[in-house]
Amino acid sequence: MLQLQVIRQNPELAREKLALKQFAEPQLVDLVITLDDERKKLQLEADTIQSKINAASKEIGQLMAKGQKEEAEAKKKEVTAFKTALQPLADKLSETEKTLYDKLVLLPNLPSDQVPAGKTPADNVVLREGGAKPQLPASAVPHWDLIKKYDIIDFETGAKITGSGFALFKGKGAKLQRALIQYFLDFNTAAGYTEYHPPFMVNEASAFGTGQLPDKEGQMYYMPEDKFYMIPTSEVPVTNIYRDEILKEEDLPIRMTAYSPCFRREAGSFGKDVRGLNRVHQFEKVEIVQLVDPAKSYDALDEMVLHIERLLNSLELPYRVLRLCGGDMSFASAITYDFEVYSAAQEKWLEVSSVSNFETFQTNRMKIRFKDSEGKSKLLHSLNGSSLALPRIIACLLENNQSAEGIKLPEAIHKYFGSGLVN
């Protein structure tokens, strides 16, 4: 949720920034400001009357104590008149507050100055590439063939158990996934992130806090009996750890990491281009989240980007870093870097990580604040990134490392898994 004061300070800039994000209703900015003016006016009027009621009520108490019953009764009548006058004002005020809030919540975050213009993924800017694309033998095949050859992931049985897009990992496949999770968590904790294992379902307040509601409601699995949402990413429970809290400056930055399965309905996005592990309803991911002093959030963002780059380098996968254009960024983000790895057999780049600075957009919803050196409470900045999402990493590891002898895995995961898969 945007901070009202930011919009009020410079409505023109807010409208420009929203346009960069391809937001269709920039006039909402003006509506929000009008509603806020209305709210202030009503608040003042209501407070003035309330003040009179409070004073009169106190007098009644004192008159009663002195036994001046008649005077007290007269005062009571006075208060009743005030209350009658207050009622419609109070109703109007709460109605205005609600409308204001409902509109404010519809505004996406403003993109930061570094965000390039553009509407579609084609407009994203490739910042750099790393690693080397492998030369595969002519016999090389995509991962959906390799998983059958080695009998490590079974989509047919997954579909039988649950439905399409649910993978059943088996034998070495199950172990490879577990090994990667373990490696990623170790890599993150070694860099100073505290490990968490959160609940995999969240309540409505948590889903709202990180911005999944109301924006992505249809993308989450929902349990109506208990009003729980299956998490689409551990970002949701982990960031909500500090919801409604005021942190001390010396506790910053907060750096957290968590593994979780991620559940996504992916409604409408299944076409013929999404095969095998490229897009599934349940996947494993290790996430990093930071809560930092606003003055330092862009340094933290750079640090997270480097951290993920180091991790990808250790996996010896060819990758590239993109800065997303305004039109391709998520609702809540102020700036996003995507990491893609090159899937050599599919000859495609696959997104494996997304690193974002949300600035105060999430923390404003969650009221995550800190006391600054002057003792004032200020909103923190929240950031997160995947490190990493498993399925596409597994797809690339299989495809890019296939050979006549089998699949040779990178050194970094030998101690977690072994050196590879043999024919």
Place this chain on the structure above:
RNA sequence: GGAGAGAUGGCAGAGCGGUCUAAUGCGGCGGUCUUGAAAACCGUUGACCCAAAAGGUCCGGGGGUUCGAAUCCCUCUCUCUCCGCCA
């Protein structure tokens, strides 16, 4: 699933219709004393709305009774205890 108890400021905890602008303790901050520290003593210390002053709101959430609610009533959520079931 059954029965009961509870939810108050950073923490502990009193208050159970009208000086609650919430006692007290701990913690935090400032000071006195001290070469310095500790101890002791004194002072101070919640959040939110409002440009600010004035004013207002907040004692788990929501609703009600009343001139007046932390306090009474309804309801929801959560926590604890006991019983049952269970990985």
